[in-house]
Amino acid sequence: MQPIRRSKVTDIRDGKSNSAKGRILFLDDNEDTRELLDLVLTEAGYELVSGRSLAEGLQLVESKSFDLILLDWHFTDGTGIELCRKIRESDRQTPIFFYTGVSQEQHLRSALQAGAQGCFIKPVEIETLLTTISAQISRKKYGPSQGGA
Numbered sequence: 001m002q003p004i005r006r007s008k009v010t011d012i013r014d015g016k017s018n019s020a021k022g023r024i025l026f027l028d029d030n031e032d033t034r035e036l037l038d039l040v041l042t043e044a045g046y047e048l049v050s051g052r053s054l055a056e057g058l059q060l061v062e063s064k065s066f067d068l069i070l071l072d073w074h075f076t077d078g079t080g081i082e083l084c085r086k087i088r089e090s091d092r093q094t095p096i097f098f099y100t101g102v103s104q105e106q107h108l109r110s111a112l113q114a115g116a117q118g119c120f121i122k123p124v125e126i127e128t129l130l131t132t133i134s135a136q137i138s139r140k141k142y143g144p145s146q147g148g149a
Helices: 031-043 054-063 080-090 105-113 126-142
Strands: 023-027 047-051 068-071 096-100 118-121
Touching: 023 031, 023 054, 031 047, 031 126, 047 054, 054 080, 068 080, 068 126, 080 096, 080 105, 105 118, 118 126
Parallel strands: 023 047, 023 068, 068 096, 096 118
Antiparallel strands: none
């Protein structure tokens, strides 16, 4: 049985979500992980757009606006680091986090050097994930003084 999908409505005129909390892009090659975060983030009031490859991620980033981006480390067609660097060529504002099982310090440093704000190492506490996402989106929308935590 497939899980029920809850998604926010997107205004097709401008590609912007009517979600009060924001639109998140999540890229992971594991379908179970995508479904889990879809459930968690949509229940929390976010619109989640997900994909499973570097190519799909590039296409989504070029065609839609996002309030936050979550990236896995490895894809069949490249790495999250490559995608992060590519995004940063044209977008320095949208917060980018890695959501990954890779926990070696060298990898974490590489993520920060590529322009990411940080990493969530699986398994991550749901409250930690939601609190960080909320604070980062608030900072993006309203500036650092309104960003919360």
